[in-house]
Amino acid sequence: MTTTITDGVKVSVETQYQPEYSSPESDHFMFAYKINIENLSNYTIQLLRRRWDIFDSSGVHREVEGEGVVGEQPVIQPGESHEYVSGCNFKTDMGSMKGEYQMIRTMDNTLFEVQIPEFFMIVPYRLN
Template structure:
């Protein structure tokens, strides 16, 4: 698990290689990742948008942007957390991701760019 904290917003990521959904011989590697966002700031915040950079050893960098996370724009009060699971397909068994969550303080609309820590995706194809 990797963690980053930006202005009291803690983002932790745990990644899992999904061997049962992958086909290494067809260059298809599936990973899931669980993200937990914990608001340690004294402000209520809302996650509005996300931006990911996805690095695959077999491809160039992909950038993915969109509203919220898995269809939600959670509002987090102080000491509240939000967790979700998402996934990523790679053409190689080696990659990494990092990103940013664009959030705002509910009280005054001020922006926070909460960093999503870089995490590695490594397929464990040599063990059963």
Template sequence: MVSAITNGVKVSVLTHFQPEYSNPFQGNFVFSYHIKIHNGSDYTVKLLRRHWYIHDANGLVREVEGEGVVGQQPTLEPGQSYEYTSGCNLNTSLGKMAGTYQMERIFDGKFFNVVIPDFTMVAPFRMN
């Protein structure tokens, strides 16, 4: 698990290879990632947008941007957490993702970006 803290908001990520949805012979590798966002700040915050960079082992970089996460724009009071699971497919058995969440501090309407730390996605057979 990897984590990063920005302005008191902690993002932790855990990844898993999904062999039942992957087909290595056709260059399709599916990974899930579980994210926990914990508001350790003194302010209520709302997650507005996500911005991802997805890298595969061939050097291909995809950029994904959009509202919320998994159809939600969660609001977190101080001390609250929000968790979700999503997925990513790659053409290679090795890759990485990183990005930011755009948040709003409800108290004063200030927008700020929270770092999503770099995390790797590795098919288990690559570990041998």
């Protein structure tokens, strides 16, 4: 698990290779990632947007951004967390992602960025 804390918001990421949705012979590798966003601050926050930098092991870079996460813009109370699962496909058997969430403190509408730590997705046979 990879974790980082920015302005009282803890972001933790776990990844898993999805062989049933992958086709290595066609250069298609699918990974799932589970993200837990924990509000360690004293303020209620809302996740508004996300931006991803996605890299595969051949050097290809993609940038993805948009509103919310998996169709939601969760409000997270102090001491609470929000967890979701999403996925990413690569043309190589290794890749990485990192990014940021745009958040807002609901009490004063202050916008701030929360870092998503870089995490790696590697097919299990590459780890041997």
